[in-house]
Amino acid sequence: MASRLSDVARKAGTSPATVSRVLNDRPGVSEAKRQAVLTALDVLGYERPSSLRGDRPRFVGLVMPELQNPIFPALAELIGGTLTQNGFSPLLNTQNTGGMTDSDFVELLLEQQVSGVIYLAGVNPDGAAARPHFIRLQESGLPTVVINGTVDALPFPTVSTDDVAAAEQAVTHLHQLGHRRIGLLMGGRGHLPSQRKVFGAQRKLAELGCEVDDALVVQGMYSIEAGQAGAAKLLGEGATAIVCASDMLALGAIWAARRAGLRVPDDVSVVGYDDSQLMSFIDPPLTTVRQPIDAMGRAAFDLLMAQIEGSDEPVGELLFEPEFVLRSSTGPVRA
Numbered sequence: 001m002a003s004r005l006s007d008v009a010r011k012a013g014t015s016p017a018t019v020s021r022v023l024n025d026r027p028g029v030s031e032a033k034r035q036a037v038l039t040a041l042d043v044l045g046y047e048r049p050s051s052l053r054g055d056r057p058r059f060v061g062l063v064m065p066e067l068q069n070p071i072f073p074a075l076a077e078l079i080g081g082t083l084t085q086n087g088f089s090p091l092l093n094t095q096n097t098g099g100m101t102d103s104d105f106v107e108l109l110l111e112q113q114v115s116g117v118i119y120l121a122g123v124n125p126d127g128a129a130a131r132p133h134f135i136r137l138q139e140s141g142l143p144t145v146v147i148n149g150t151v152d153a154l155p156f157p158t159v160s161t162d163d164v165a166a167a168e169q170a171v172t173h174l175h176q177l178g179h180r181r182i183g184l185l186m187g188g189r190g191h192l193p194s195q196r197k198v199f200g201a202q203r204k205l206a207e208l209g210c211e212v213d214d215a216l217v218v219q220g221m222y223s224i225e226a227g228q229a230g231a232a233k234l235l236g237e238g239a240t241a242i243v244c245a246s247d248m249l250a251l252g253a254i255w256a257a258r259r260a261g262l263r264v265p266d267d268v269s270v271v272g273y274d275d276s277q278l279m280s281f282i283d284p285p286l287t288t289v290r291q292p293i294d295a296m297g298r299a300a301f302d303l304l305m306a307q308i309e310g311s312d313e314p315v316g317e318l319l320f321e322p323e324f325v326l327r328s329s330t331g332p333v334r335a
Helices: 001-011 016-023 031-044 070-084 103-113 131-138 162-175 194-205 223-237 247-259 293-308
Strands: 058-064 087-095 116-120 143-147 158-161 182-186 216-219 241-244 268-273 288-290 317-320 323-325
Touching: 001 016, 001 070, 001 116, 016 031, 031 070, 031 087, 058 070, 058 103, 058 247, 070 087, 070 116, 070 293, 087 103, 087 317, 103 131, 158 162, 158 293, 162 182, 162 194, 162 241, 162 268, 162 288, 162 323, 182 194, 182 223, 182 247, 182 288, 216 223, 216 323, 223 247, 241 247, 247 268, 293 317
Parallel strands: 058 087, 058 116, 116 143, 143 158, 158 317, 182 216, 182 241, 241 268
Antiparallel strands: 288 323
16 A cells, blocks of 8 residues: 555655545645546556546647657656646647547547647648648637647747757857858758748858858758758768757768768767757767757646636747757867
C-alpha cells in the first residue's frame, strides 16, 4: 500500500499523505490536487475506490508533429505533466504519415468531450485558415491553444518562439566570425517558423551588407537525412556556415560536411535550433538557439485554463525570446 501511495504521489506531483486523504475522501485537499491524484490512479492502472469511481478524468488533446525530434517529446512531457498535476489527462496524437488524420483526431476529441486541445502546429500553407480541422475546432467552441504557428483568421491564442530574432542571432554570430556565404537549411516552405527564420536571416544579412542569395536557402523535411542532403547543396554553393531550423538538421549538416572531407568548425560552421537534449555531448558540441520550452509550455497551459474557466482573455500571439547557446560547432571563417 505504501508503494502504491508513493507511486501515485510522484505521478500527481504531491505527497503520499495527500493521496491518502483523497483515497479516503477526507477534507483539506484542493480540487486541483484531488483531480491530479484521481488522474494519476487512472494513468498508473490502479483501481479507484468505489466511492470515487463516478469521477472520470478530464482529457486534453495534445497534437505533436512527430516524436523523432527530441524537442517534441520534451514538450509533450512538460505539458503532459502540468496537465496531470492539475487534474487532466493528455490524449496524444502525432501527425506522422499513416497515422490518424488531424480531422479524425479532432472528431475523436469532440466525441470524448475533452476539455480542450493544445496544438503544436507550425504548418501555415496558403489557405491554412480553411483547413477543416481548425474550422471544426472553432465551430465547436473547444478551448484551443496553438504553439509555434498562428492560424490565419481564426481566434486561437498562440505561444511562439521569436523565430525572426533567433535567425538574426545566428547570422550576427557567424558574421562576427567573418562568414559571408551563410547558408540557410530550413523546414518546408509552408512551415511558419521556417518562413520567419528565412525572413529574419535575410533581413539581417542585408543590414550587414552581405549578398542575399536565394541559392543559399534550402527548404525541405525535418530529418537528419534531409539535413545531410540540403547541407550538401549549400556546401556546393560555397557556404562557409549553415544556419539550421532544428538540431536534427544540424546533425545532418555536420555529417554532410564530414562526407565532403570538411571539418566542423575549421572548414564550415554549423548552428542548430531547439537545444534539444544531448546537443552539448555530440562531437563537436552544437552551437544552437534554445527555445524556452518550460516558459512556453506553462504559458500554453495557462491560456488553455483561462478558456476552460471562461475568462475573457485577448486572442493573440505570445512571443518568447530565444537564447543563443555558444558551443564548439562554429568558428572563424577559413582563410
